[in-house]
Amino acid sequence: MRVRTRSTAIIGTICLVASLALTAASADERDAPRQAAKVTLKNVATAQNPTAGAAGPGGTLWIAERAGTVRVLGDKGLGGPVLDISAETTTDGERGLLGIAFDKRFAHFYISFTDLEGTSTVDEFAVRHGRIQPHTRRTVLTQTQPYANHNGGDIKIGPDGYLYIALGDGGSGGDPHGNGQNLDTLLGKLLRIDPRGGEPYAIPSDNPFVDDPDARGEIWAYGLRNPWRFSFDAGTGDLLIGDVGQNDWEEIDWAPASSKGGENYGWSQMEGTHPFRGGTEPANHVRPIHEYDRTNLGCSVTGGYVYRGRAIPALKGQYVFSDYCDGTVRSLQLKNGKVTGVNDLAVNGGEVISFAQGGNGELYVLAIGGSISRIDPA
Numbered sequence: 001m002r003v004r005t006r007s008t009a010i011i012g013t014i015c016l017v018a019s020l021a022l023t024a025a026s027a028d029e030r031d032a033p034r035q036a037a038k039v040t041l042k043n044v045a046t047a048q049n050p051t052a053g054a055a056g057p058g059g060t061l062w063i064a065e066r067a068g069t070v071r072v073l074g075d076k077g078l079g080g081p082v083l084d085i086s087a088e089t090t091t092d093g094e095r096g097l098l099g100i101a102f103d104k105r106f107a108h109f110y111i112s113f114t115d116l117e118g119t120s121t122v123d124e125f126a127v128r129h130g131r132i133q134p135h136t137r138r139t140v141l142t143q144t145q146p147y148a149n150h151n152g153g154d155i156k157i158g159p160d161g162y163l164y165i166a167l168g169d170g171g172s173g174g175d176p177h178g179n180g181q182n183l184d185t186l187l188g189k190l191l192r193i194d195p196r197g198g199e200p201y202a203i204p205s206d207n208p209f210v211d212d213p214d215a216r217g218e219i220w221a222y223g224l225r226n227p228w229r230f231s232f233d234a235g236t237g238d239l240l241i242g243d244v245g246q247n248d249w250e251e252i253d254w255a256p257a258s259s260k261g262g263e264n265y266g267w268s269q270m271e272g273t274h275p276f277r278g279g280t281e282p283a284n285h286v287r288p289i290h291e292y293d294r295t296n297l298g299c300s301v302t303g304g305y306v307y308r309g310r311a312i313p314a315l316k317g318q319y320v321f322s323d324y325c326d327g328t329v330r331s332l333q334l335k336n337g338k339v340t341g342v343n344d345l346a347v348n349g350g351e352v353i354s355f356a357q358g359g360n361g362e363l364y365v366l367a368i369g370g371s372i373s374r375i376d377p378a
């Protein structure tokens with residue numbers, strides 16, 4: 001039996017808070033980093049509730065719209081839908097079309113969405129000549145969801161060519177089923193699978209828990225609450241995860257490209273670096289590289305990308321992220337997995353729901369209201 005919630009309270013709260021957000025926060029001079037890049041947001045298109053973007057063939061940027069459509073942003077702007085699954089998903093709670101990804105050769109296209117039952121679903125299409133081949137569609141992986149929120153939903157092809165899938169803890173609040181630390185469920189995890197290695201997929205033999213009979217072999221990392229957006233550094237292959245907090249702490253998690261997986265990011269024993277409701281810090285807890293509380297209007301971290309474009313040299317190698325509630329675009333200066341500086345880039349993307357990385361490495365800010373903006377040099 002599945003418990004269903006229809007609450008949109010979280011989204012509603014988020015919108016209310018966001019409407020109060022300052023438009024251009026001015027960093028305290030004391031904290032102003034010496035190397036802060038000067039950037040501006042250049043609106044390049046308007047979509048309908050964009051949730052995700054992926055670099056596509058021919059220098060295009062493919063955009064997922066929450067209600068179930070995919071559109072291609074090219075030289076002539078944003079085209080009509082090239083895929084429409086709007087009859088197969090809903091937008092209640094935190095549901096919808098939540099992630100898209102291409103494989104490295106643009107030969108396959110993956111979508112991540114919640115179906116009409118709220119079940120997290122990842123489907124695959126073959127792509128030929130830059131076009132989705134609808135008849136090739138197949139379902140790769142599904143995961144039932146006990147509640148409508150915390151679906152995660154981001155998907156990426158990693159540097160190793162495998163498909164990584166982020167799933168939240170199942171929802172409600174406070175991880176009532178203890179999914180984050182339970183290795184016998186896919187909820188609250190980052191998964192790593194080989195979608196082409198089997199039907200419907202294969203589990204890579206070097207996944208961290210393949211030899212553990214009490215754990216699911218698909219698991220790459222665990223202890224995640226709602227890893228809404230994650231990415232791999234296109235320069236180093238390092239993994240960065242924006243994990244949305246419960247009430248107090250928003251966090252960015254990290255793993256080096258050399259990781260063998262198995263990281264325990266702590267939820268729900270920990271929220272950020274803090275014990276959650278009397279939780280005990282696991283011995284193998286991998287602490288976030290960055291956390292922030294909610295005193296500055298932030299309330300839901302939106303993970304982004306390490307900047308590897310050419311247009312803004314001062315931003316190179318920095319992890320760009322934001323917060324759905326406050327909209328300020330920020331960056332972390334990183335060195336060997338340690339944060340050496342936190343920069344306020346002094347631009348506001350509105351209700352920043354996601355980032356996208358173009359094939360040339362330039363970054364785009366997606367606001368749920370529709371705006372798609374490229375981060376340009378000021």
Ligand SMILES: [Ca+2]
Binds near residue numbers: 288
């Ligand atoms: Ca954590």
